[in-house]
Amino acid sequence: MSTTGGDPPLTRRQIRLIQEGAQRSMVTPPPPKPTGRAGRNLPAAIAVGLGLLAVLLASLFVREEAFVVLALAATSGALWEFARAVGTRGISVPLLPLWVGNAGILVSAYSAGPAAMLVAFFLTAGGVLVWRVLDGGGLDAVRDAGTGLLGSAYVSFLAGFAVLLLTHDNGPWLVLTLVLCAVANDTGGYIAGVLLGRHPMAPSISPKKSWEGAAGSFLLAAGVGVALATLALDAPWWLGLVLGAAAVVTATVGDLAESLLKRDLGLKDMGTLLPGHGGILDRIDSLLMTAPASYLLLTTFVG
Template sequence: MPHAVRTAPVPPPVRTPRAGRDLPVAVVVGLLLLAVVGASLFIRKEGFLLVAALAVGAGMWELAQAFARRGIQLPLLPLLVGAVGILVSAYVAGPEALLVAFMLTAGGVVVWRVIDGNGAPALRDATAGIFAAAYLPFLAGFVMLMLAMPDGALRVLLFILLCVASDTGGYAVGVLIGRHPLAPSVSPKKTWEGLLGSIVLACVVGVVGLRVMFDGDPLIGVFLGVATVVTATLGDLSESLIKRDLELKDMGSLLPGHGGLLDRIDSMLLAAPVVYLILDVLVPVG
């Protein structure tokens, strides 16, 4: 009788998360980030200014590394100095100072790059630098405008919770029942079902948060939730377009389970001006 040939047992295939994240790590990192933000807001809110400056600086560095793949060199030094100036100006002196600081940063980027080298590459790099200044510190400056208000810590907290709700609701519903792609050519994992989940959870957070923090009208909370989801989704898709053009999956790897820091704040950047304006007009200080 021939002996049976013994074969080594085949290990079961490793299952990867459907949405492509290491979920436990992502949750822990997300909770740690929320803890840092909460501590900086309520121990001394100027501390959040430092957190925002570090986040914008890290995002700028990630963007510079990504653009370098296409031979575009961002003038990092004037951009980082200008970013701090934009954030501080917005916090200390208001919307007019935010605009002036952005214009000075844009001018400084152009002068720096032209002095460093002329010709078509200099023009291209300077244009990319102005885009980076508008995309990161200028949009983040609207968060500083919220922070500067007497009840600024609560406004910023509500803004962050709305953005987190938009991301969490979309992720959870998209993983569970997502079937119809929202923008398959830009971000294949985003679905219409996930967008609905984002709207529902953000509206709940908007209504509860506005009622608890500001004793506000629930209808304003619904409006705030929908506006946040629309702009946050556009912000996320905009960054996805940039990554697709640069042939990148993530902008970086600074945050385990999330990718780059810019991958976490992309939706917040576009939502910040909208949330600031809605709260400023419909929920006055007092």
């Protein structure tokens, strides 16, 4: 031991540990996965999006009934995600009657029209309430049944308007117009938001959504709407502008509404089934809100 004062000399083991730590600090960490400024895995999102578009086109133009099956699968998955998400707050949504009612709403829309779809929705609401009360009464039953009714209205009933479009003349093109205008809104908003976004639209709900992104959404959605209206639907060009504007408003409301729900539940995504997109409900939230507006416009001014 040193007798001259100061710190004692380091042992060989301490020197070795210091050297190993210095070597580890010099190792270059692996590069992060490419997610882009929007926080998504962009290559995976593009691949999944193109795959979904291919499935949609096949279901619309090979056999129309396949689109009803596709819509049924998507909405059933979205309802499962919804029930799972609200379950994090102790809310027990009766999923089985929701699935049965979902099938009834979509099949009724395709086979019997709007009135039958509305009746199926009310029957679903009654079935969810009865199921939950029989499973155990009390105030929790009312809360759980009310949340289930919200899920049915938000997912199944709104999706029924897309199925209603399919029953009209030129139905596949009407549905494709609805979908592509909503997708153009998301794509235009993403590109413009990443490149030019400076002014947040709703920072307390969705910090990455900007007014510059909204302008990009309108430009691309209006362009897609005009192209489809004139080339595929034999409709006036101005209808494409109206469709694009309606898609921007309704799709943005749908996106913000789901973002508000996720923020309240403390979730980043509603699910993980679609890489780069999150869950099914994360992908179709804008479509659900756009469907009623597009149905009203297209059935009024086309044909």
